[in-house]
Each structure stands twice: as structure tokens, then as C-alpha cells.
Amino acid sequence: MSRMRTRFVVVHLTVITLLVVLGVRLWQVQVVRGAEFVEVATETRTRDVRVPAVRGQILDSVGRPLVRNRTALVVSVDRNRLERLPDRGSAVLARLAAVLGADPVKLKERIRPCGPKVSRPCWPGSPYQPIPVDNHVSTRQALQILERQEDFPGVTAEIQAVREYPYGSEAAQVLGYLQPVTEEELERREGLKASFSGVDLIGRDGLESVYDQELRGKTGLRRVQVDRMGKAIGVEQQEVPVAGDTLITSIDAKVQSIVEQALAGAMKKAPQADGAAGVVLDVQTGRVIAMASVPTYDPSVWIGGIAEAEYQRLLSDKAGKPLVSRAIKGTFAPGSTFKVTSVSAMVADGYPLKGTYDCPGAYMVGGRPFHNFRGIGLGPMNLHTALVKSCDTIFYRAAYEMWLRDGGRKPVPKPKDPMANMSRAYGFGKATGIDLPGESPGRIPDRNWKRNLWAATRAQNCVRGKTGYPEEKDAARAAFLKKLAYENCVEGFVWRAGDAANFSIGQGDVLVTPLQLANAYAALVGDGKVRSPRLGWALVRPDGTLVKEIKAPVIGKLPIDEETRAYIKDALSEVTSDGTAAGAFNGWPMNVVKIGGKTGTAEVYGKHDTSWFASFAPTNKPRFVVVVMVSQGGMGGSTAAPAVREIYEGIYGFGKFLTPALQEPAERLPRIKPDGTVQR
């Protein structure tokens, strides 16, 4: 038995050793490396689910929703999960297509990620997000999917907030649209990554883009516990999403509708017209009351992914590029509407305000005759009449004289350039800074600009000056183009007398946007201060508490005295009764509301004239500035002015409009009650 005892002792020691080994190893795993494993465990056990915040609404100045949310049952597909299926999800997609009544091929195309070689239809967002494939599913369809999850792995149906546009295509370019946030945007914009959920959208244009951060709110976070199959089994931690702020704009939905209709009507009446824009500003505050651009489109086409054909159509020339807001991105020669700056420049340069000027049929500028409209001479007149009747030759002469004083072809070291500088003071030649993306600065041509242009185009012009235009069939035109190219090659950098003369009547190379023109007129007929216009008026929380009021900041002051401003304003006040817009405003109740304005008919090489009317009302204490531009619309007095008249009829309730839409711009913000409804 003693041998057995010895061997038991050996086993005894072995057992103790092994137990100690286990204990030491446990200490090592649980105590020494415990924290490390806790971290790994958290990683494997939890999934962070971002809960999108409800995006804020966009309201008009009395609280009518321009963009609101509707809840929709959205079916989404998780591409990563499908890819892991044996058949890469083909069967699931086929079943899904059957339930949704969609084409399985199209469904497949829609969820493939966009890439350099993959164009729409494709998924432009992050490849790791569930991809919404249908946001118009019925409850029955959703239930079919949810109740048979085993048949639809990776497919979910959830209630989501989807943008809704109660006014359809109205103000579409102003409001903008939403698109899935792309990987690049997430990478590029600091902090964006953390605040975005899988299915989040980002404002791509218009107010949705500028006020994206405020509208978006704060994404919530739900740290979900999952089992090893990835099935959610509980919520570990939750950060509640914060709904986005509501953006109250200064737009008045009724006036906006009136402008849209007036523009559409003007387009119809002018058969060559290929686009139009209208802007209504609040003179006293610089706020935008309406801004429209036609052709337009229904922004709801973006919801849930745009179809390829639709997308191409929106970009096409044939459809008139409805995505582009002509009010802020369209640049056109302003024609005679620009003369207000020329008169200002003349007076500032020492021409007597109340002097008499001759208005001959033609004026020789640098050895070449520059004609009045239709070559008709109007005799001696004051500047008042020059504006009312839209004489050109007075301005040609003034521009020519100024050009000569600046040294003509050989400019003095510091030319005064009174007209270019005055137009800049009115805000032309640079973006107004409105709260919209992609605004065009327009163009104020001067000596510098010409020199730069010449430097950029000289090489080609010099070649063309020698070789000519053999591809041009019309021999006369080819010869003209060749001569032009040669001239531009040799002396294209020279600011010529003709350039100066054309500039003075808003022709030649000067380009403005409809918004710039409206803003300039607002400064002229208002308090003489140039403002950066604003669409946004206030940001409020969904419960109505004010976050921030947005004001249109003053960015400049017109360098002319009150007398000059009043004089120009008075002159413009007679255009609708005695001037170029008298026809359009025939029968207007001037005794009730008097309207002032200026027509513009800008010649465009190779195209029909651009029709302009820049106006304000009432003339004694202007509250509104209304500008309408019809591209290829013909005469200002015959196309744009009638459209402006229609807008005023709507605003004040004349003609076919029975009730006034907006006697005066809104002065107080609409009150949003804590429950989110608007107190009217």
C-alpha cells in the first residue's frame, strides 16, 4: 500500500499544480487583460444604430409649409447582407420585386453602388447603408415583407419621414432637394460622420443645402445588443434624436404662386422664350417674398432615388435645365433697366441732375454711329425724360466722354471708370450673398476684365484671325468673324469707346442676375442701402421657441445723394403711365397704388431679346420690388412688364384676383405653438 500512497502523493501535487495553473491563467485573462477583453466584447456584442432626426419643415412667412414631412412606409435593402447569401440575393430580390410589383432587373440596378463606370440608376450613397427602394408601399406589402423575414433577409420595411412639397413645383429651385449623403461628403466634412445615420439624406441645393445643419437636427444613437446571429436582443444605451429646426422663410406662398403663374403665362405669350425668372423683394428689409424660375420641376422626383431618364431630362437643354434657378444663376444683359446706374454715375461724375441733354437718333462714338432704339431722335430733354422714354444716345455720349477723360485707348494710370464703379456700388458684378448656393456674380466688364479675357483667348483668336472660319457656310458671316478674331488678337485688350457706350445702356458684355437687379432697385427706391437678400427669416425649434432670427445684412450704400435717388425714383414712377411700360399698365388703378419701374430690352447676339421689367410699388413709400426677366422674350414693355402687372394684381387684389394676396410684407414671424401648429 505504501507504493500506492506515494503515487497518490504525486497525483496530489499534480492536481494542486494544475489548479494553481488555472488560477494564474484566470488572473492573467480576467484581471490583467480584462479591460482589453471588455472592449472586444463590447465591439462584438453591440451594434450602433443611428436614429435619424426628423428634418425640420420649411415654412412661408405666415407659417404655410413649403416643405413638410409625411410618414411613409419605406422598404430598404441591406446590400451587404444580400451579398453574403449563396446566390448574392437574387432570389430575395426576385421575391421583393414580386411583392412590390417592380421589375427585378431595375430593382437590382437601383441598389448597385454608383461608380466611375456605373451611372444611374444606381445608389449614390454609402454602400454600407440600407438602400431605400420604395417609399410608397402599402401596409399590406410591408406586412408581407415583415411577416416573412426568413424569405426576405436583409429587407426591412420601416416608417420613415419623407419630404413632401405641398406646392408642387413652385419655388423648386429655391427649396432644393435631398440626396443620400455620399462617402466622400462624410469623409470631407468634419463631424458629419458622427451625426449621420445609415439612411440619412443631405440637402443638395437651395435652402435644404444652406440650412442643412439646422434642418437636420441631431441624429440619435441606439446602441443595440445583438446576439451572435446579429439579431437585436435589447437596447443598451440610447441617445434620443433631436428634431431639426423649422426654417421660417420670408416667402409668401400666395405671392410665389402668383409669380409662378405670371412667368408661365409670359412664357406662353412669347413663343421664343426659353426661360424666365421673377423676384419679389421686401424693399425695407431686403427679404425675398417670392423667387421663381421657369421652367421648373417637381422636387418630389428626388424622393427615394431619382430615375435615370428623369435625371437626364432635368439636366437637358431641351427641358430648359429646370434644376437651374435663373433668378440667381442666370446671367443676362440688363438692357435699359441698367440706366439707373448710368444716371447715378453721370450725376456723381458732375453731370447736372436737372440739366438738359440732347437725344439725337444716333451718336458717333469713336467714328461709329450708335443708334437710339429704332434710330428715332427725341430732341433735348432732362434725365427724367431720358429714363421715362429710355433714350440711349444721352448715355452713349456721357459714356464716351467719360471714356475720353479716362484717356481713351491709352488709359491714364488710375482711370475713374464712373459707370463701372457705380454699377458695382449697386451690387452688380458680385454675388449678393443670398442664402442660396451657387449664386452667379454676373459680370461688370472693364479694362482689367478685357485684358484678362484677351490673355485667355488670344492664342485662339490669332489662329482664327489667320485661318478664318472655313466651316462657316455664310461667306459674309465668316468674313466678319475672321475680322473680329483678328481684331481681338491684335487689340482685344483695349477697352474701346464702343465697349464703354454699350455698357452705359446695359448692353455688350455686362451681365446681371434677376436677383441682382431686384436688389439694386430695392436699394435705389428704399433707403439707399444695399442689402444681402435673405430667404430665411428665422429658425425655430419644433415647439416654437425661437433659435435665431435671420436678418438681411446691409453690405453697402449707394454713393449718390437723396436728391438724385428721389429724382430717379420719380422718373421711374412715370414709366408705367407715360413711358415704355404705359401699354402694359394701361387701365391700372394708379390712384390706388402707383407703380414705378423700368423696362429693359437687351439684345443678345444670335438670339431674341431678353425682356426685363424692374419695378417697385407703391411709388410714394415702396414696399415691394418686383423684377421679371424673360429670356428671348422680346420687348421689356410687351412681355416682362405685363407679367409684372399680373404679379401686382395678385398682390393687391386687382383684375382677375378678387382678394389681395399680401397688401404689405409680413412684419411679424408666424407664431408656432408648442404642439407644432401655426397660429395664424
Add this chain to the structure above:
Amino acid sequence: MIPSGAAASTVRRRSLASRAVGEGSAVRRMDGVLLVAVVALSVVGTLLVWSSTRTWSSAEGAGLVKKHVLNLGIGGALLSAVAVADYRWLRAYAPAVYGVALLLLVAVASPLGSTVNGSHSWIMLGGGFAMQPSELAKPALILLLGMLLAEPAEGTDRPRPRDVTFAMAAAGLAMGLVMLQPDLGTTMVLSVITGAVLIFSGVRKRWIVVVLGLAAAGGGLVWSLGLLQPYQVARFTAFINPASDPRGVGYNSTQALIAIGSGEFFGKGLFHGGQTTGRFVPEQHTDFIFTVVGEEFGFLGAVTVVALLGVVLLRGLRIARQCEDRFGALVAGGLVCWFAFQTFINVGMTIGIMPITGLPLPFVSYGGTATFANMIGIGLLQAIHIRERPYG
């Protein structure tokens, strides 16, 4: 003298209960420490089985913990019955017991057997109950080996070579049947038991060397002839390098380490283990139940469970040492080595110091037949303790 009626009746009519627990009864003479440790392990095991299966759906077998408690009840009854019985009486029946165990193993190999988790180790009894004969083979083999090797050769304290040979052949039969299932883990347990009892029986050192050599040669043969299933090879490869296949075999050991490690010193608390609730470790109510201890009770709990198992092993060894009967000592020693091996392999594999082998943790893991076998083992230890002096 005739005793007074009352006194006589008191002496003669002691109730069964009072005889069982009364002064000098079998129960009174049981090893209390061993019993308390086993009961404590069973209680902990029940909590862990509850925790690891509480989120199961009915299809997966909800309410498994109730079955576990029932198993423990049956196990307790078996323990008591075996403990109270005179183990020397069992010695006579050892060959019969072993024969039954072998028959059951053969039945598993026959169409009566069923496959669960890739192992053809089960006999379905109907009503949701199943039996795993290889578990019962463990105590049966210990009894048989004890019987065969207890009788020393004339004038020595070593067993006769004939008995040794016979013992190895009998053990080899069971091992072969288990290996066919295939159940590498149990085969290893059976070989450890055989080796242990042989060594305790006093065989010469050269025999030990021969046995070890045979085992090594057999292992080498099995490996080189490719008799191991690919997954068994993979388990060893994954043990040597867990990163080699993190989603496959390495998954288990990685997830087990994560679960245990994340328990840290105090654990996350019963029912609060995220890894357990998420069922990241497969088989967490059976072979990997130690991960639940590690996660939910932390280092404190894990060490306590290891210590309780240590108490069982050391008390068992004490019983073996104190037993004056060679049969009892051999059986006790064999039982201890069985439990020790399974404890070390099971806990070791969850903390990455042993390869993954399908062995349950004694007294803690869920499993009917295993629980019965373990309890029978403890019953035997108690029986040996109660009658440690053969003629006392």
C-alpha cells in the same frame, strides 16, 4: 430482563429516516466537505445553466434549467443509493456493470444510436430524454479496473501481469467503441483513467513506461494514418494558433476568451453577461459553461468554482489515501483522476491553455447522463469513505 416496552420499541423500531441520518448511520459518516462542495457546484451549475439558456425560444428547448434540476435530483438519488451501498458488494458485480456499459456502447454504434453535434454518441429515449452511454462507461471502467487490479500477485503488492493485460484489453474495447463515435475527449478520459488505475495499482515503472510508449505510439499511429476527423485536427491546429481560423474552429476559443476576460475581477453579475445573453460562445450551457462563470461572476467566481472542484479532487484523494482496501483506494484514485482530467481540460480550453475537446465540466455543465455518472462517482467516493476500514 425484559426491557420496558417503550425502550424496546425505541430500539427496534427506529424509522428508516432516523436510521439513515441517525448516530453512526451511513449519512453521518459521509465526507461532509466533499458533499458540500458537490452541492455548491451543482447550485452554481444550475444558476449558470439558467443564465445561459433563459433567452432560448421554445423550439430551442426553453426551460432547460428545469430539466437540469430534475437531472440533479436523479443524480442525488443515485449518489445516495451508491453511497449507502457497500461498495465491496459492487466489486462482485463490476464485470456485469462493465458488460452493460459495453453493450450500451455497442447499441450506440447500432442503428439505435443518434448523432448530435456531429457525435454519434446518443441513444434517444423518447420524451425529450436521451442517454450518452460513454459517460456511464467512465465509472464502469473504473470499477472493472479496480476489481481486476486490486488483487496483488502472490507475495507482492503488484498486480499480476495477466490481470494487467486483461485490464488493458477491456479498457481498449471501450476506448475503441467510443473512438468510433467519434468522441476523442471521452477516449482521452478513458485512457487517463486506465493509466491512473494502473499506476496506482503498483505496476512496475517499466510497465508505466511501456503504457506511455504505447499511448504515444497509438497517438502517432492515429495521427499518421489519418484516423482523426478533419475537425479534430483543426481543433488542435486552432489551439496552437487561434488566429488561423477565427471564424471557424478558432471562433470558439476566441469567443470563450472574450467572454471570460470581459468578466474582469467581479464579473457582470448573474444574467448580466452580454456575451452570454448574446450567445456568442457556442455550447455555453454544456462544454463551455465555464465562460458563463467567467463573464457573470468574474475572476472571483471563476476561482471559487475552480477551488470547489479542487476541494472535490483533494477530498477524493484523501479518501483514496485513507482507504485500507486496495479495491476502494484504486477506485477512489481512478475517480479523482477522471474528475481532475476533465476539470483541467475543460477549464483550460475556455482560457486558451488546452485544445478544444468536447468534455463537460464535472458537476456544473448541463447534461443528464454526465450528471448521473458524476454523481455515481461521488457516491462511490462516499461509499469508500464510509467503509474505509475494511473490517471496521
